[in-house]
Amino acid sequence: MSLVKLDQVHKYYGDFHVLKGIDLDIKAGEVVSIIGKSGSGKSTLLRCINGLEEYQQGGISVDDKEVTSEDIQVRRLALSVGMIFQNFNLFPHLTVGENIMLAPTIVLKKSKAEAQTIAKAMLEKVGLGDKFGSYPEKLSGGQQQRVAIARALAMNPKVLLCDEITSALDPELVGDVLKVLEQLAKEGMTLVLVTHEMNFARDVGDRVVFMHQGKVWEEGNSKKLLSDPETEELKQFIGAVL
Amino acid sequence: MIEFSNWDILRNLLFAMQWTILLSLIAFISGTSVALGLTAVRLTRNPVMTRFVKVYVELFQGTPLLMQMFLCFFGLSMIGYEISAWGAAILSLTLFTSAFLVEIWRGCIDTLPKGQWEASRVLGLSFLQTLRHVILPQATRVAFAPTVGFSVQVVKGTALASVIGFVELTKAGTMLNNATFEPFKVFAFVALLYFALCYPLSLCSKYLEKKYHVAR
Incomplete structure (x- = not known):
């Protein structure tokens, strides 16, 4: 049964x-890994799925509910779609724990104790159980991104959108973040990633x-597609990134 | 003719300075309140309301405070609305202060990364929840220093109220000068007293800037 469905979506800037x-x-x-050159529309596509960007034609639905960028709709959508950004976007004035607890308390109206339990569990899950009281600025990029993942997970989403979440990280920190994603994938979380991590796309995805010039140029099983691309454009792209 | 000792001059100036302080305080507080309201209006992103705030800001930033005071004092009485020098001074300083603060605060809110809004949105926070829990706590920290810094302009702006006949520090200086014919001494005292008011404010502003800016 399909969770996210896009039907002839057109978008113009x-x-x-x-x-x-x-x-x-x-x-x-x-x-699902969405790959392609910058400017191919992959981030825009991701942002359309959770209503951060409007689209002009076609239809998108998540969990059988239509996606529009109207505010109230986006908020309802937020309950089933989590998103993680390239630049983490943690709230710098709040501690790690408060970052995670904010939405569960004020959006889901959970009690503080309940939210705290969830926050702690999510932090454990991403391997940062000891950072509950720290401020984001004290953490490395990789740790901040894992907090962002924990923050998204605390809302118990059905699908997690990841927008180049390792692109702003130092190379040695990428692995920790990918390990968390891999764990989530094993647990059955639906993931849609815009990524440049081809190994991850092949092994975990x-x-x-493959997006090219605003179209889905080629798609398929990750192992097959990456080892045996059909189109010239994808061959070139793989040759350039690997 | 009465002889004025230095102490007499200073004493009279200090007395008048109370009015400068009071006028500054009231103008600053009411200007801040109006600016808060206008900032809230601007944040609704309603095109008509935003336009209104824009015109308001341009109008009061783009005309001399002295003209605003003249208009409040003479203009309002021309159209049959009697207003005291005190009232006109407060009114015009409030308009002036709020116009600048709205613009300063706009800068503080706009410097926050767009990602803060987006992250809040995808977590399901409403516009008001985002403002309250995410944007304003950060923006106020940034806004403290320039706001206190601007209060120096308000204090100095009160000097213009002397022109419409309100007796504050500058007006008292002019009067004392007329009585003593010692302009250099009298106005040096006046200037020193303004400095004594403004310098601590700018020190405070610098301190706040250090405290809140470097950490981020």
């Missing part, structure tokens, strides 16, 4: 046609979607 009729069907538990 003014005259610029960013997404040119995207069809995509993501099943629950699937790990189920499916790869």
